[in-house]
Amino acid sequence: MKNYYSSNFKLGILGGGQLGRMLLAETQKLDIHTSILETNKNAPCAEICNTFVVGDLLDFDAVYNFGKTVDVLTIEIENVNLDALDKLEDEGLTIFPKPKDLRIIQNKARQKNFYVDHEIPTAEFSHFAHSTEIKHSYENNTIDFPFVWKAARFGYDGNGVKIVRNIEDLESLPNVECITEKLIPFKNELAVIVARNAAGAVKTYPVVEMEFHPEANQVEYVICPARIHSTIAEKAREVALKVVSDLDFVGLLAVEMFQTVDDKILVNEVAPRPHNSGHYSIEASYTNQFEQHLRSILNLPLGNTDSKVAGIMVNLVGEEGFSGDVIYENIEEILKIDGVTPHIYGKKETRPFRKMGHVTIVNSDIDIARKVAQEVKETIRVISKNN
Amino acid sequence: MKNYYSSNFKLGILGGGQLGRMLLAETQKLDIHTSILETNKNAPCAEICNTFVVGDLLDFDAVYNFGKTVDVLTIEIENVNLDALDKLEDEGLTIFPKPKDLRIIQNKARQKNFYVDHEIPTAEFSHFAHSTEIKHSYENNTIDFPFVWKAARFGYDGNGVKIVRNIEDLESLPNVECITEKLIPFKNELAVIVARNAAGAVKTYPVVEMEFHPEANQVEYVICPARIHSTIAEKAREVALKVVSDLDFVGLLAVEMFQTVDDKILVNEVAPRPHNSGHYSIEASYTNQFEQHLRSILNLPLGNTDSKVAGIMVNLVGEEGFSGDVIYENIEEILKIDGVTPHIYGKKETRPFRKMGHVTIVNSDIDIARKVAQEVKETIRVISKNN
Numbered sequence: 001m002k003n004y005y006s007s008n009f010k011l012g013i014l015g016g017g018q019l020g021r022m023l024l025a026e027t028q029k030l031d032i033h034t035s036i037l038e039t040n041k042n043a044p045c046a047e048i049c050n051t052f053v054v055g056d057l058l059d060f061d062a063v064y065n066f067g068k069t070v071d072v073l074t075i076e077i078e079n080v081n082l083d084a085l086d087k088l089e090d091e092g093l094t095i096f097p098k099p100k101d102l103r104i105i106q107n108k109a110r111q112k113n114f115y116v117d118h119e120i121p122t123a124e125f126s127h128f129a130h131s132t133e134i135k136h137s138y139e140n141n142t143i144d145f146p147f148v149w150k151a152a153r154f155g156y157d158g159n160g161v162k163i164v165r166n167i168e169d170l171e172s173l174p175n176v177e178c179i180t181e182k183l184i185p186f187k188n189e190l191a192v193i194v195a196r197n198a199a200g201a202v203k204t205y206p207v208v209e210m211e212f213h214p215e216a217n218q219v220e221y222v223i224c225p226a227r228i229h230s231t232i233a234e235k236a237r238e239v240a241l242k243v244v245s246d247l248d249f250v251g252l253l254a255v256e257m258f259q260t261v262d263d264k265i266l267v268n269e270v271a272p273r274p275h276n277s278g279h280y281s282i283e284a285s286y287t288n289q290f291e292q293h294l295r296s297i298l299n300l301p302l303g304n305t306d307s308k309v310a311g312i313m314v315n316l317v318g319e320e321g322f323s324g325d326v327i328y329e330n331i332e333e334i335l336k337i338d339g340v341t342p343h344i345y346g347k348k349e350t351r352p353f354r355k356m357g358h359v360t361i362v363n364s365d366i367d368i369a370r371k372v373a374q375e376v377k378e379t380i381r382v383i384s385k386n387n
Numbered sequence: 388m389k390n391y392y393s394s395n396f397k398l399g400i401l402g403g404g405q406l407g408r409m410l411l412a413e414t415q416k417l418d419i420h421t422s423i424l425e426t427n428k429n430a431p432c433a434e435i436c437n438t439f440v441v442g443d444l445l446d447f448d449a450v451y452n453f454g455k456t457v458d459v460l461t462i463e464i465e466n467v468n469l470d471a472l473d474k475l476e477d478e479g480l481t482i483f484p485k486p487k488d489l490r491i492i493q494n495k496a497r498q499k500n501f502y503v504d505h506e507i508p509t510a511e512f513s514h515f516a517h518s519t520e521i522k523h524s525y526e527n528n529t530i531d532f533p534f535v536w537k538a539a540r541f542g543y544d545g546n547g548v549k550i551v552r553n554i555e556d557l558e559s560l561p562n563v564e565c566i567t568e569k570l571i572p573f574k575n576e577l578a579v580i581v582a583r584n585a586a587g588a589v590k591t592y593p594v595v596e597m598e599f600h601p602e603a604n605q606v607e608y609v610i611c612p613a614r615i616h617s618t619i620a621e622k623a624r625e626v627a628l629k630v631v632s633d634l635d636f637v638g639l640l641a642v643e644m645f646q647t648v649d650d651k652i653l654v655n656e657v658a659p660r661p662h663n664s665g666h667y668s669i670e671a672s673y674t675n676q677f678e679q680h681l682r683s684i685l686n687l688p689l690g691n692t693d694s695k696v697a698g699i700m701v702n703l704v705g706e707e708g709f710s711g712d713v714i715y716e717n718i719e720e721i722l723k724i725d726g727v728t729p730h731i732y733g734k735k736e737t738r739p740f741r742k743m744g745h746v747t748i749v750n751s752d753i754d755i756a757r758k759v760a761q762e763v764k765e766t767i768r769v770i771s772k773n774n
Contacts, residue, residue: 005715005731025412028435031731031744047437048415286726286749295722304725308695308749328392335682338691339673344392344418357418362673362695 004298010035011298012070014057015077016045018345018355019274019290022282023076024048026290032298037066044346060084067093074251074297078102078272079154096198096297097251097272104247105272109152109179115267118246121239122267123181123258127152131173134180138170143180145170152177184266186258190226191277192240193254195292198299203292204240205285205305207233208277210256221373222313224280227366232259239265252293254278276315276358283341283360284311309339310366312373316342316357316382318350324384326350328357334376339363342380349384356382391685397422398685399457401444402464403432405732405742406661409669410463411435413677419685424453431733447471454480461638461684465489465659466541483585483684484638484659491634492659496539496566502654505633508626509654510568510645514539518560521567525557530567532556539564571653573645577613578664579627580641582679585686590679591627592672592692594620595664597643608760609700611667614753619646626652639680641665663702663745670728670747671698696726697753699760703729703744703769705737711771713737715744721763726750729767736771743769 003009011027013020016038024045027034035051046052055062057077063084067073073088073095085099104114115122126143128134137143151160151174163183164170189212193205209226210219226233240255247253254275256268278289287295287303295302316328326349334340344357359376363369390396398414400407403425411432414421422438433439442449444464450471454460460475460482472486491501502509513530515521524530538547538561550570551557576599580592596613597606613620627642634640641662643655665676674682674690682689703715713736721727731744746763750756 003714005713007735021415024435025415028408028412028733029728029730031733048411048435050434287728291728300719301723303722303728306725308751326392327390332687335690336688338693341416341674341678343416346415346418348394364695 005031007033009033010051010070011294012037012066012073013045013049014063014066014073014075014080016040016043016049016052017076018044018347018357019076020045021048021345022279022343023274023290023293026288026294029291030294032294035066035070037062042348057081064088067095072096072297074273074293075102076273078106082106097249097253101247101249101272105270107152107177108150108269109177111269112179114246115243118242120243120246120267121265123148123184125179125181127179129177131175131178134170134173134178137180138167146183148181148183149173150179150181152179184258185261186266187261187263188226188228188259189268190228190236190257190259190265191222191254191275192236192257193252193275193278193281193289193292193305194240194244194249195252195289195296195302195305196244196250197296197302198250201302202241202244203302203305204237205278205281205289206307207236208280210277219276219313219315220377221370222277222280223366223370224284224307224311225366228259232263232265235265239267243267243270251296252278252289276313276355279343279358280311280313280360280362281307282343283362284309309362309364310369312361312366312369314359314361314373314377315355316344316359316380318352318354318356318382320352322382322384323351324349326356327383327385329381329383330379333379334359337361337372337375339369340372340376350382392418394420396420397438397457398681399424399453399460400432400436401450401453401460401462401467403427403430403436403439404463405431405734405744406463407432408435408732409666409730410661410677410680413675413681416678417681419681422453422457424449429735444468451475454482459483459684461660461680462489463660465493469493484636484640488634488636488659492657494539494564495537495656496564498656499566501633502630505629507630507633507654508652510535510571512566512568514566516564518562518565521557521560521565524567525554533570535568535570536560537566537568539566571645572648573653574648574650575613575615575646576655577615577623577644577646577652578609578641578662579623579644580639580662580665580668580676580679580692581627581631581636582639582676582683582689582692583631583637584683584689585637588689589628589631590689590692591624592665592668592676593694594623595667597664606663606700606702607764608757609664609667610753610757611671611694611698612753615646619650619652622652626654630654630657638683639665639676663700663742666730666745667698667700667747667749668694669730670749671696696749696751697756699748699753699756701746701748701760701764702742703731703746703767705739705741705743705769707739709769709771710738711736713743714770714772716768716770717766720766721746724748724759724762726756727759727763737769 016036021044063081067088109127211221281288403423408431450468454475496514576597641658668675
């Protein structure tokens with residue numbers, strides 16, 4: 001095995017946001033030295049990695065030059081310059097997840113085409129070079145309201161996804177490359193995280209169930225295990241494994257899925273890294289997703305993905321109407337409750353719906369955990385003195 | 388509540404070793420900004436806290452000047468300059484644990500006198516200004532071999548404790564202030580960690596059982612929960628609570644105890660901080676000892692001290708015969724086993740018996756965990772290419 005524990009070994013991470021921050025807890029545990037490239041000099045990882053480099057993640061030179069200083073390269077955000085990664089890989093650098101997979105995943109149209117090409121179940125879709133072209137389809141009666149619009153690139157925290165219900169909604173869309181999808185009536189939104197290392201070892205985490213905030217299109221609760229029939233869970237795991245296998249993926253892949261009203265499993269989208277739907281694992285799982293990400297990209301044996309206890313995650317997002325220096329109102333109230341762990345991401349300023357942290361609730365009884373989660377959600381508020 | 392999550396708030400920590408490193412995982416989780424004073428510029432915390440200051444922890448000016456830059460001050464090692472802490476406290480700085488308690492604990496003779504004064508059960512002892520004076524007692528027949536010798540100050544990792552069996556052992560002792568204790572025949576060595584915040588809330592962790600390496604006087608296994616009768620566990624918890632109450636202690640206190648052959652509980656010694664006997668809590672407990680330390684010193688509500696699963700901790704100490712750049716031989720073998728988590732402290736060089744890390748083994752079945760712990764112990768080796 002490579003001596004990862006030597007200060008001569010450097011793991012490079014593209015991106016220094018909250019996912020990077022939680023990944024650093026694990027590199028510190030294993031004493032793996034980290035170097036981070038990040039656009040924002042005040043990002044959550046700024047002061048707690050071994051080397052922090054400020055540079056544009058979408059700039060070829062910034063990414064290429066950074067890559068030349070590290071031994072293994074990974075990401076905590078997929079919107080990075082892929083031409084630089086291709087060149088670095090050609091020159092022999094170990095990069096996981098693979099640049100070719102990031103290229104498929106970075107663009108939602110390419111991602112959807114991949115599912116179709118590999119007979120992976122997904123909602124029907126159309127691809128447009130510009131949103132304005134959707135209007136022609138509408139006029140030609142080839143598209144009907146309502147439908148889901150998704151920017152092909154750089155969708156994040158819900159800004160890249162809209163439900164289009166009428167002509168006004170249609171005309172207010174950003175004019176970018178996009179896809180449209182039929183609005184699928186579904187029973188549940190599910191997710192499965194799959195880890196695969198370079199040697200081909202694969203493990204799946206339990207299926208989780210997600211509840212979304214109806215307006216912000218952000219996850220409100222992630223519930224592990226999902227309260228679904230075991231045959232549905234098995235089907236979801238199989239679909240997720242097929243995606244990983246067809247991509248020949250190495251690393252951690254979070255596969256988001258719909259369970260339709262007739263119990264079909266459709267892939268919604270994937271994320272090639274630790275994911276919001278796996279944060280519960282820090283407190284609930286034998287091996288959390290961040291440690292598992294490291295194990296997979298460093299070709300170490302994968303850890304046990306089972307849970308010790310049931311886990312529920314509540315996102316802490318900025319309250320509407322507040323912008324500025326953040327205050328976590330009533331955090332001391334939730335600390336009084338057994339099994340409640342807040343994670344604060346270290347962002348100085350809150351904005352409406354900005355992800356500022358999350359809270360994990362664990363309990364041996366999932367119904368108790370669910371009640372506590374509600375109590376947490378109703379108690380803590382992410383606000384600011386300025387509004 | 389104080390806004391700990393503002394970058395204007397600074398938690399000062401005296402010491403930047405492995406305990407500080409594990410504490411930083413929790414300050415990062417809660418986004419509490421840290422400033423560390425540490426003598427060794429390459430210490431485990433060097434690159435991963437917000438501010439790292441190199442300075443001698445025993446030097447008045449270094450500690451005093453550092454204290455003036457922080458809002459709350461705590462320790463991860465108790466051997467620090469107490470006169471500086473007294474002055475900082477007089478000037479209004481919040482310091483937990485309290486300097487007066489550190490003064491009692493720092494000196495083992497003072498610690499033992501405290502137990503006697505408060506009728507806390509402990510082994511009989513004698514106090515000597517210099518080890519050479521023990522010889523007079525021996526010549527006057529007031530002391531008999533074998534006995535336990537302990538340096539009054541700065542005992543660490545076993546260097547300050549010896550079993551004296553004959554006149555040669557006696558003559559080879561360092562000539563420092565010390566105590567001698569009767570060698571107590573005991574069934575078990577136990578420990579209880581107690582947390583208390585400034586508001587007076589108190590919680591105890593389950594009683595753990597320790598197995599020591601016979602030569603190095605270092606813990607080999609810490610087993611939680613201890614496999615003892617519940618009446619003994621209850622007695623141990625009561626004694627630990629009495630120590631905390633009599634000290635009027637704020638923070639985390641690890642109380643090490645003997646269970647004698649006739650089932651008495653005797654206090655051996657205490658540590659006023661997160662402790663080796665609580666490392667299992669990172670993986671096994673609802674609230675780990677490092678998060679609990681933060682909760683107690685910041686006067687936050689204390690977390691649940693129950694365990695999710697049984698936990699066993701194996702210390703990773705440098706193998707005899709090896710010194711130099713460290714190699715963790717077979718670490719990838721132990722990563723294959725379910726429920727095994729290594730913690731590597733980030734020390735560049737190994738030495739015989741140096742604490743280099745630990746491994747936690749968790750399982751819902753303690754007997755399986757104990758078998759796995761043995762397997763881990765027999766598999767991983769902390770060595771060096773140089774020897």
